[in-house]
Structure formats: C-alpha cells, structure tokens
Amino acid sequence: MKLAYWMYAGPAHIGTLRIASSFKNVHAIMHAPLGDDYFNVMRSMLERDRNFTPVTASIVDRHVLARGSQEKVVNNIRRKDKEEKPDLVVLTPTCTSSILQEDLQNFVDRAALESEADIILADVNHYRVNELEASDRTLEQIVSFYIRKAILSNSVSKEKTIKPSVNIIGILSLGFHNKHDLVDLKRLFSDLDIEIHQIIPENASVHDLKNLSQAWFNFIPYRETGLLTAQFLKEELDMPFVDITPMGIINIKACVRQIQSILSNLGSNRDYEKYLSDQTKYISQAAWFSRSIDCQNLTGKTAIVFGDATHAACMTQILSEEMGIDVLWSGTYCTNDEEWFRKKVEPFCREVVITDDHNVVGDLIAKTEPNAIFGTQMERHIGKRLNIPCGVISSPVHIQNFPLSYKPFLGYEGTNQIADLIYNSFTLGMEDHLLDLFGGHDTTDVLTNTLTADNDIVWDTSAFAELSKVPGFVRGKVKRNTEKYACQKGYTEINLEIMYEAKEKVNT
Amino acid sequence: MTISNENKLTFECETGNYHTFCPISCVSWLYQKIEDSFFLVIGTKTCGYFLQNAMGVMIFAEPRYAMAELQEGDISAQLNDYEELKRLCLQIKKDRSPSVIFWIGTCTTEIIKMDLEGIAPKLEADIDIPIIVARANGLDYAFTQGEDTVLAAMAQRCPDNKNYPSKNAIEPTTDAIHPPLVLFGSLPDAVVQQLTYELSKQGITVQGWLPSTRYTELPFINEQYYVAGVNPFLSRTATTLMRRRKTKLIGAPFPIGPDGTRAWIEKICSVFNITPTKLDERESEVWSSLENYLELVRGKSVFFMGDNLLEISLARFLIRCGMTVYEIGIPYMDKRYQGAELLLLEKTCREMNVPIPKIIEKPDNYNQLDRIRDLQPDLVITGMAHANPLEARGINTKWSVEFTFAPIHGFSNAKDILELVTRPLRRNLNLNEVSSEMYSSRY
Numbered sequence A: 001m002k003l004a005y006w007m008y009a010g011p012a013h014i015g016t017l018r019i020a021s022s023f024k025n026v027h028a029i030m031h032a033p034l035g036d037d038y039f040n041v042m043r044s045m046l047e048r049d050r051n052f053t054p055v056t057a058s059i060v061d062r063h064v065l066a067r068g069s070q071e072k073v074v075n076n077i078r079r080k081d082k083e084e085k086p087d088l089v090v091l092t093p094t095c096t097s098s099i100l101q102e103d104l105q106n107f108v109d110r111a112a113l114e115s116e117a118d119i120i121l122a123d124v125n126h127y128r129v130n131e132l133e134a135s136d137r138t139l140e141q142i143v144s145f146y147i148r149k150a151i152l153s154n155s156v157s158k159e160k161t162i163k164p165s166v167n168i169i170g171i172l173s174l175g176f177h178n179k180h181d182l183v184d185l186k187r188l189f190s191d192l193d194i195e196i197h198q199i200i201p202e203n204a205s206v207h208d209l210k211n212l213s214q215a216w217f218n219f220i221p222y223r224e225t226g227l228l229t230a231q232f233l234k235e236e237l238d239m240p241f242v243d244i245t246p247m248g249i250i251n252i253k254a255c256v257r258q259i260q261s262i263l264s265n266l267g268s269n270r271d272y273e274k275y276l277s278d279q280t281k282y283i284s285q286a287a288w289f290s291r292s293i294d295c296q297n298l299t300g301k302t303a304i305v306f307g308d309a310t311h312a313a314c315m316t317q318i319l320s321e322e323m324g325i326d327v328l329w330s331g332t333y334c335t336n337d338e339e340w341f342r343k344k345v346e347p348f349c350r351e352v353v354i355t356d357d358h359n360v361v362g363d364l365i366a367k368t369e370p371n372a373i374f375g376t377q378m379e380r381h382i383g384k385r386l387n388i389p390c391g392v393i394s395s396p397v398h399i400q401n402f403p404l405s406y407k408p409f410l411g412y413e414g415t416n417q418i419a420d421l422i423y424n425s426f427t428l429g430m431e432d433h434l435l436d437l438f439g440g441h442d443t444t445d446v447l448t449n450t451l452t453a454d455n456d457i458v459w460d461t462s463a464f465a466e467l468s469k470v471p472g473f474v475r476g477k478v479k480r481n482t483e484k485y486a487c488q489k490g491y492t493e494i495n496l497e498i499m500y501e502a503k504e505k506v507n508t
Numbered sequence B: 001m002t003i004s005n006e007n008k009l010t011f012e013c014e015t016g017n018y019h020t021f022c023p024i025s026c027v028s029w030l031y032q033k034i035e036d037s038f039f040l041v042i043g044t045k046t047c048g049y050f051l052q053n054a055m056g057v058m059i060f061a062e063p064r065y066a067m068a069e070l071q072e073g074d075i076s077a078q079l080n081d082y083e084e085l086k087r088l089c090l091q092i093k094k095d096r097s098p099s100v101i102f103w104i105g106t107c108t109t110e111i112i113k114m115d116l117e118g119i120a121p122k123l124e125a126d127i128d129i130p131i132i133v134a135r136a137n138g139l140d141y142a143f144t145q146g147e148d149t150v151l152a153a154m155a156q157r158c159p160d161n162k163n164y165p166s167k168n169a170i171e172p173t174t175d176a177i178h179p180p181l182v183l184f185g186s187l188p189d190a191v192v193q194q195l196t197y198e199l200s201k202q203g204i205t206v207q208g209w210l211p212s213t214r215y216t217e218l219p220f221i222n223e224q225y226y227v228a229g230v231n232p233f234l235s236r237t238a239t240t241l242m243r244r245r246k247t248k249l250i251g252a253p254f255p256i257g258p259d260g261t262r263a264w265i266e267k268i269c270s271v272f273n274i275t276p277t278k279l280d281e282r283e284s285e286v287w288s289s290l291e292n293y294l295e296l297v298r299g300k301s302v303f304f305m306g307d308n309l310l311e312i313s314l315a316r317f318l319i320r321c322g323m324t325v326y327e328i329g330i331p332y333m334d335k336r337y338q339g340a341e342l343l344l345l346e347k348t349c350r351e352m353n354v355p356i357p358k359i360i361e362k363p364d365n366y367n368q369l370d371r372i373r374d375l376q377p378d379l380v381i382t383g384m385a386h387a388n389p390l391e392a393r394g395i396n397t398k399w400s401v402e403f404t405f406a407p408i409h410g411f412s413n414a415k416d417i418l419e420l421v422t423r424p425l426r427r428n429l430n431l432n433e434v435s436s437e438m439y440s441s442r443y
C-alpha cells in the first residue's frame, strides 16, 4: 500500500478512453462499477464538449460479483451496436476487471458474431501501466487491428500520395493544448509544402486507417502517445517517422531538418534552411526576445522544470539554450521513459529527477528555491505555498488550462506563447520581490490615510531623488508606505534617513 | 390544466445505466464537517483519480484525506494487510494526529475480501486511535449513500449510559418537555443552527447531531431516544439507529423547501404531542419572500435524471412552487424511510392539480435522453456528463451536484434552492442574443 494524495498520471482506463473517444464514431464500454464513468464529466467539463461522450459502462455490481458478468457485457455491446451504430466498440477493463479475471476476450468474440461494429478488448492492465502508457498502447492496438485486417484482405494501398505527405499521430482529447498545437502544426506543414494525409486519433474515422500507408512519413508530436503506433507502422509498412517535438526554436529546426532528410531519402529534395532562418528572424519573436534587454535580466535566474517527458524536456532546453536561464533541476513523472529523458535534458540542467511522487517534487522545490517553476497544476500550488511563480507547461491540468484563446506550445507561434509564459513568470516574481522589499502588498488602509494631500508631509530633495529611483510600478506604493510610517512617527519631513528607516520597519 | 388520471404514485425500475458520483466522494464534505477526522480511502488509482478531480482545488488545501493505494502485492496477498495499514495509520497519526480515522472500503477491498472490519479493532487497540470502517463502494451504492454508510458506522460509536458509565457519563440534562431527540445527517454548521433554532421555537430541544463537528463530541444515544433524519439518503443510518441503538425513528418529510420544513417540524411536534405555534405564518412568510423566483418557475416543466437521492424532496418542493415534474429519476428508493415524503409528494400533486410524476429507480440515461428529446422540458436536473451536451441542444440544465453542496434545508434556505433552479433560466434569458444560433443541433 502507498499513502497517496495526488497522482500525475491517471489510471490505465483513462488513457484508453481518451483514445477511443477521440476517434469519430468509436464507442467505449467500460467494465466497471457505478461511478467509474467520471471520464465523461471531465470531457464534458474540461473540453466543454457539445456532444455526449461516447463512453458507457457495463456495470459491475453485487450480482456480477456473485455470478460473473455472464450475458451482461455481451448484451451491452450489442445494445450499443444497435443504438449508436459505431464503427468500433472498445471494451475497456478497469482496476475492478483486473482482479475479477473474467474472460473478457470471450465476451468480445461472442459479441462480435452478432454486431455490425468491430469489437476489440483494450489490452491494458491497471496494475502495470498508467494513463499515458495505456493511451499509447490502445492507439497502436486500434491502428494495428485495422492495418492487419487490411493486409489480410489485401486492401492496404501501396501507392504514396503524389506530393510529400504526413500523418500526424497522437492528437487526442484532454491532451494539454493539443487542439491549439494542431493548428500550428497544420501551418508548419503547409509552410513546408507537405500535405497532411491523416490526423489520428482526433476526429479520425477508423475506416481510413488502412490508408495511413499512403503518407510518406509519420509525425509524432508528443512522446507519450503515438510512438508505439509509429514503430508498428515502421515495422509493418516500412514508414519512416519523425519524433522530434517542434517545441522551441532549436527543436523546430531539428525537427524540420529531420523531415528534410526523410524526404530526400524518399527522393524529394527540399531545402528548408532559408525558411528556418526567416521564421526565426521574423515570425517567431522568441529569438529576438532572447537578445532583447528584458531577457538580459533573466541571466542567471534559476528555474526548475517538472512535467511529462515531452514538455519537461523541451522546456528545459528552451530555458537553458534559448533564454540563458539556470535550470537547477529538471524532472518527469514518466518514469517509464527515464532513459530518453535523462539523455535529452542532461546537458541543460544541473540535475535530473525521475519520480511520480509529488512530495519529493515539493521538497526539492522548497530546498532549491528557484526563482520560477515550470510544472503541472501540482507545482503551481506548491509554488503558491512557497511564494514562487509557476508557469503551467504540462498535464495534469485544470479547466483554466483549456483556454478558449489560441495558445499553442508547438511551432513558431508556440515559441511566442512560451516566451510570454516564461517572461511573465519571472517578472511576476520580481515584481513581488520588489514590492516586498519596499514595504509589502498591504494596500487596505494605505490609500485612505497616507495620501500626501491629507497630511502635511514634505519630502526633502535627496529623499525625493531616491524615491524617483524606485521602479515606476512600485513607486506609488513606496511613497505611501513611507509617508504612512512618517505619519505614525509624527515626522513632518521625510529625509533619506527616515526613508531607510521606513523601508526597514515597514518591511517587518 | 386537466386533472390527471395518474393520481397514484408509480414506480418503475430501469437498467441502472446512469451516471453518478462514486460514494467515496462523501469524504470531501465529511472531512470538512468532522474537524478532527482523517479519511483513508483504501482503493486504487481509479478511486484516487476520481477524488483528485472531483474535489478540484480542495485537493491542494492539504485535505485530511488520503488514498491507501493498493499495489499488485496487496491484491495477490503477498503483503500483509494488517502490517500495511498499520504503517500508513501510524504515519497519519504522526503527521496529523486526528481523533478518529475512517477507513473507506472500495470496490477492490470488497472483491479481494479484505477484512477491514476485522482488522480495525485490533489496530485501534494497537495504535490507540478509533478506527471506523465504512464500505462506501461503487458496487453497492451511489453518491450521497456514501455518507449514509459512514454515519451508520458512526452511529455505533455514539456513547450511551451503558457503555460509558464511568466517563462523566452524566446524560446531558435538559428541562425539555419531551423525550430526548437526536437528529442525523451532515449539514453545514449554519444550517444546523437554523434547524435547531426552528425546533426550539416550538419548545423542542435537540439533544445532539450525528455527526457533530468533532468526533469527540458525538451525541449520547440511549435506548428509547427519538431520532429524525434531515436527508432522504440516510436509510441505513436510520435502520442502524432503530435496530442497533433501539431508538424510535420519526418518519417525516425532509426539511427541504418551506413546505417540507413545516411538515418536518409538524411531524416532530405531533410525536411529542406539542401543538406547533405560528408555523403557518412562518411558512407563508417564506413563500411570499420567494415570489420573484416563483414568477420565473410557475408553469415550467422539469425532468430529474436522478443521481443523488434528493430528487423526491426537490420534486415535491418544485411542484409546490408551481412546476410540473415529468419524471423523477432516483438511484435508489427506500419506500419506508421516505414514506412520509412520498405521501407529501402525492398530496402536493393533488393540491396543485398536476399529474403525479413517474418515479424511475435505477434509471437508464440513454432512454432518459430519448424521453427528454420527446418531452422538451424547460429544465433538466442532471449530472455534469450530460449538462453541456444538453445545453448545446438548447435544453436548460442545472447540474445536480450543486444541490448536495448548497445549503438547501430549512425555511431560510428555500431561496437558495430556487436560486439554483432558476439560474439557468435567468442566464439563458440574458443570452438570447448570442446563443440562439450556435448550438450544434437542436434536439
């Protein structure tokens, strides 16, 4: 048993449901007790989905415990088949079915005999994999199901599209800014003059999967979901893939160059170098921003990074290589991807942390006291407690991380949005710090009784000169606090000495 | 309106394919209510994920709750349950020093037959903290029934003259003119005060509440005490109080809405042979203060999909407000415990001259959505899984969970119920300009 208050990655079935419900016309049936369909709430709330989430439960109750599910699961599958006419039904096991050890595959086989829909049993074990691993696995399972079926019936198309084309694999529901990222990826590929052949699983039809092979190559924007599918397609259909996440200027470059080399292997010679340098110079503000004076002030500032492997790794590199920030440590809760993560971030941070225990993360943050945190909602709250600003860069997230406005993390527009995020986190921290330095945040009674007009306090020239050196956005507050102090003490004129005295006293 | 032929209550039972919260959600309000408690949910990542997301930001406020997350070794019994639980509970004792630890059993502990009830007394003696076991799992119960399982277990721990003869066991003395009365049901403290006050105006003293704000202040419950429930989902607690603690249950409608509150007080008074004073005035005063809201709801129709067991009382109140109720979905219907409430519902329908709604136990959400499409009710009270999709189809919804968290009991909170019920109606009136053309498809 493990004492746990919070988890970074959800249970396996959530991953399966995210994949199934991302496809068009795929229905998931959970083998679960009443109450485990909380996924529907999250989707309807967080994504503000206008449609009913295509997930139902075949309920496990006392009767099922006593006598097994018997006809129940089969009937539920058949019923959904008739009601919704889905292309595919994914029977989804939960922690409960893991220990009941019913022969779910048998139910699937029997239901398949009488259903129009295809039916598969998601091959995920609650005790072995988490949400992210399960999503990777389920996507591969669905794709391989349809590819193998097509191979058997000889209907896999061998033809490639005339123009270079790509499948984007791994855009899914409840994914961190996935929908925004997709917009920017579309723009990126259109700039590169590459056709987007299919996007899966988001809004894709399973019947189109057999045509995946028509694309020239596959593209996996996030490591967590899609790699298994890409590997399968490589082995089965010899499709090359790109798995460099185009997040941050340097990674975008690496990603595009890899695409270029794949295309040239396939006989289409493209030269994207000019495009890369133009974009970097004129479209992305991030490169110029790093050179600008503002960013100079970030030199030597410290940060820590924690999140899923994709976002934490890219963020670490951006902070270190593109912004010159000192990353004290960088970590991920994707413990299954440790090797890759270490290799990727080691050059850019002082220490690598692999853990899914938020207490460890919290303690480390408290110990290292960075100027800013880039993490999940959990780190944001840790930051709140410790008074350190935090930019959220990865799931798990709350509804505020499903913004209505356009906020991609990938592509050139993504670089701008990330630069804002970083800069705002740091200036926020500095502002706070300055406010503290000059007498705190408390504004409640300051406004009422210390306005200069209300009392006859005058500033002598040197004190006034000193006051004008205080940064503009806190000057008013410092002025008021000093006057308030002077007032209390019965001084009528503020000189340098009183000013420093005030700074000291009001501070405590 | 024509008089309906349906003048008897009808009950139907569907497939039980409906959406509701897992009963372990009760920890989220019970740990706040019982201030010196700690709730340990013994389950899996599934349970933890649900609580983490359902509790929202509360989870970051160092709640007095945690998961004992079962690992593969626990399932295959390679690890010793007693030792594992002891390790975790000692840690909790050290970090939080609570006066009581609740163990919430889940589906998994049921299936692997972990003997929580057997282990608890031993461990309790071992580590010197009371441990109370409640099996609030999704195999057996829905949402608010979780509280019922916890209170039923707590009812056994209330002191009485037999078991606590030495510990200053002077039964709280009162100069009451009636036998001792204990109320059960977890309510926010302000609402507890309000209801206690209403009863005191009739000369009735409340001896204690189950639960109280601290575990160490659980009320005395002796044989022959009277007890009354404040919520419709507390049937196990009621049964335990009657059978195990030999108390007398006052079966009354629940104090939800001014009509319910009045009926509740009247019933308690009648049991104690007290003639209530000024109740009539009190009730009509409240009704007239609600007039602004009543204008909005009168003549409108409502459909309860059913997920929290408050449905019968709320429907009864809304019918009194002038609404028509098409269907009352409800997870589970205890016709005995809710008997008085059901009678009041029947009576209310007759008096308001509206058809008596069908009560659908263990509803089937899919079928219900079909019926909603046919009926086009003015308001659907439903869970969050269906709220946004229904709104997108032009159907007003109020999500049902809010009724379990808002103060809705007693005279003074009737306004809050109508505030909730009319919110979608008021909001959508204001939005006409922007919302009429953007729905995905009309139902």
Ligand code: SF4
Pocket: A033, A034, A035, A036, A095, A096, B022, B023, B024, B043, B044, B046, B047, B048, B050, B105, B106, B107, B108, B136, B137, B138, B139
């Ligand atoms: S239904 Fe069972 S497994 Fe699911 S959250 Fe509730 S107790 Fe846990």
